[in-house]
Amino acid sequence: MLRRRSLIAAAAATLPLPALGQEGPYPSRPIRMIVNFPPGGTTDIAARIYAERLQARLGQPVPVENRGGATGNIGAEAVARATPDGYTVLSTAVSPAAINYALFGARMPYRPEDLAAVGLYLRVPNVIMVHPSQPIRTIQDLVAAAKARPGQLNYGSAGSGGSPHMSMEMFLLRTGTRMTHVPFRGAGPMLIEAVAGRLEASVDNIPSCIGHIRDGRLRALAVTGHVRSSVLPDVPTLAETVVPGFEATAWFGMQAPARTPRAAIERLGAEIDAISKERGTRLKLAELGADPPNLTPDGGTTPATFETFIKAEIEKWAEVVRASGATLE
Structure with missing residues (x-):
């Protein structure tokens, strides 16, 4: 009797289990x-x-x-x-x-x-911007200004560690420049300060700031993708201007x-x-x-x-x- 039970158990162990349990074809619930x-x-x-x-x-x-x-x-x-x-x-x-x-x-x-x-x-892509009142009109101007005043210019982002922050750090690293990061708790608060002209530069995801750019409240200098953005076709990439091969999205x-x-x-x-x-x-x-x-x-x-x-x-x-x-x- 014990031998028979052992043989049945051994045979059962070799049978394939359902791929995703006993619930039927995946997905079977929310x-x-x-x-x-x-x-x-x-x-x-x-x-x-x-x-x-x-x-x-x-x-x-x-x-x-x-x-x-x-x-x-x-x-x-x-x-x-x-x-x-x-x-x-x-x-x-x-x-x-x-x-x-x-x-x-x-x-x-x-x-x-x-x-x-x-x-x-x-x-x-992210986009690097300045207030229209700034004399900086191109990304080359921003690089020149940052090199002339190392660490004295500031830039805002939606927060430490986010894609905009790290894209900007990558840009500064590869251009040999220094700026001071001003982190905010989200894109909304940062953009309020940027539009008010209280930041010398800013960086953000395109969806969050595209309205301000289109309305002329912020001036876009460059995008961080490997090609120009379809919604900002006149704004150059960093790769075609100051950092060949740059891509950070x-x-x-x-x-x-x-x-x-x-x-x-x-x-x-x-x-x-x-x-x-x-x-x-x-x-x-x-x-x-x-x-x-x-x-x-x-x-x-x-x-x-x-x-x-x-x-x-x-x-x-x-x-x-x-x-x-x-x-x-």
């Missing part, structure tokens, strides 16, 4: 999307564009939950510690997904290996807890890729001044290409943080 920044910012806007389309394509609710704080680390840690079953995902940005590892160092509450890459949503995408079943990762990645190629999505991205993923030859994204992209971004920004001495003020 997928919670955590956004690691407050509502209204570019991370939140991008997340809601994709959440809406994912819900329609998957046939399951995709509720969005904002968990901001610590430059995106709080929400990212929550997902890194979540059950890896494919039903909790993270809509994230370049800071918590790449920059923060070097900036926070030992204080970082999670590691790159705690999160799995799913797909890149979009990329958004804010980017946004989806990650999931490590050890999430590969079938779920690939399914979500395929859906994000399909959504990024939809005409409606492309039009919404264009309105934001954003570029599509462009990680694959057809302009899309995959979990594998996004993972490679994140690794390269971690290395790039670690070097910028090290060389510039950037800190969390």
